[in-house]
Amino acid sequence: MGSKTSSLNAQASRWRMLRGLHPEPIDLARVALIRERTPAYLAQPGNLERLVLELGLNDEGLEEFPAELHPHCGQGLRIWQYPSQFAGYLAKLATLGVRSYMELGVRHGGSFVATVEVLERFRRLDFAIAVDIIRCPAMAGFARINPRVEFAHVNTQAAEFGALLARLGSIDLVFVDSHHEEAQCRREIDALAGVANMIALHDISNIGCPGIGTVWNEMKASGRFACFEYAGQYAGMGPYMGIGLAVKNERLGVNAAPAVEGA
Amino acid sequence: MTTTVAAIKEILAGLRGTPELADELADTADLVDGLSLDSLEMLQFMLELEDRLAIRIDFDQLEFSYLRSIRTLADFLDTMPARPPPAPAM
Numbered sequence: 001m002g003s004k005t006s007s008l009n010a011q012a013s014r015w016r017m018l019r020g021l022h023p024e025p026i027d028l029a030r031v032a033l034i035r036e037r038t039p040a041y042l043a044q045p046g047n048l049e050r051l052v053l054e055l056g057l058n059d060e061g062l063e064e065f066p067a068e069l070h071p072h073c074g075q076g077l078r079i080w081q082y083p084s085q086f087a088g089y090l091a092k093l094a095t096l097g098v099r100s101y102m103e104l105g106v107r108h109g110g111s112f113v114a115t116v117e118v119l120e121r122f123r124r125l126d127f128a129i130a131v132d133i134i135r136c137p138a139m140a141g142f143a144r145i146n147p148r149v150e151f152a153h154v155n156t157q158a159a160e161f162g163a164l165l166a167r168l169g170s171i172d173l174v175f176v177d178s179h180h181e182e183a184q185c186r187r188e189i190d191a192l193a194g195v196a197n198m199i200a201l202h203d204i205s206n207i208g209c210p211g212i213g214t215v216w217n218e219m220k221a222s223g224r225f226a227c228f229e230y231a232g233q234y235a236g237m238g239p240y241m242g243i244g245l246a247v248k249n250e251r252l253g254v255n256a257a258p259a260v261e262g263a
Numbered sequence: 264m265t266t267t268v269a270a271i272k273e274i275l276a277g278l279r280g281t282p283e284l285a286d287e288l289a290d291t292a293d294l295v296d297g298l299s300l301d302s303l304e305m306l307q308f309m310l311e312l313e314d315r316l317a318i319r320i321d322f323d324q325l326e327f328s329y330l331r332s333i334r335t336l337a338d339f340l341d342t343m344p345a346r347p348p349p350a351p352a353m
Contacts, residue, residue: 015322
């Protein structure tokens with residue numbers, strides 16, 4: 001019972017970080033900032049890091065952002081990422097020719113929008129699906145400007161998620177940023193194992209949800225993936241956030257790829 | 264008119280998939296230890312409370328101890344403001 005109380009306390013703490021359960025609208029006009037950039041520009045992590053700031057960051061959990069980023073928070077796409085981490089991750093994805101995309105846990109939708117739009121500057125996606133147990137108001141608007149986008153109001157722990165995966169059959173990349181709890185995260189990874197070529201986890205370094213790092217370490221130790229980490233921290237912060245990208249060895253096409261690459 | 268206590272019980276019964284639970288629960292039932300809601304079920308519970316009661320829960324004010332009794336939680340929820348209408352997508 002102690003672990004349940006601890007888990008609920010952690011959840012209550014996370015809720016306090018939020019302005020409320022329900023996501024805010026985002027400024028989809030900023031999608032143009034991505035569409036007007038060339039692939040050559042978007043291939044560079046430094047350029048992407050500056051672009052993420054232009055796109056706008058979330059302002060929930062502001063204490064996890066360094067002061068120099070605060071002027072960029074609470075506007076635009078409300079991306080809940082460290083720009084330095086997200087830029088390195090997106091630049092890596094740009095080299096992989098991602099064919100389809102799913103994101104579990106999208107909150108306001110900013111990371112989903114930015115990821116989809118950056119990926120599509122390199123290769124048109126077959127589909128992109130945002131999945132969340134909480135409805136995301138921005139997704140209807142995004143689907144109007146990107147017809148390959150779909151929102152699935154689905155609990156990943158329910159049978160309907162399995163049905164969604166069965167319908168899709170195969171997904172090239174899934175980004176997991178849902179409930180930040182170890183057991184749920186592990187179940188999601190298990191559910192995705194047979195259908196996803198690449199799985200990315202958010203918050204692999206976050207001291208607020210150590211269970212995600214545990215699952216990430218299990219994935220690294222499994223030997224089934226080439227793993228890439230984007231977990232650099234801002235001075236005096238955290239560790240917070242952190243992105244792990246696990247690419248199935250057969251998807252990478254290079255069985256001798258380094259097991260773990262940091263960034 | 265459905266009271267907040269009744270709404271809480273009906274939502275819990277729905278989450279558990281046992282309609283009769285709404286009649287069986289005491290007002291003093293403990294949502295954590297008594298009903299063993301896990302963190303994801305608690306999230307679903309909160310979402311349904313907001314929808315059903317048309318309120319916006321202020322989590323800065325929500326004490327974990329409020330979850331120890333349906334009645335205590337209902338008293339807290341009755342102080343919450345009405346949920347604003349959804350903003351149009353931009």
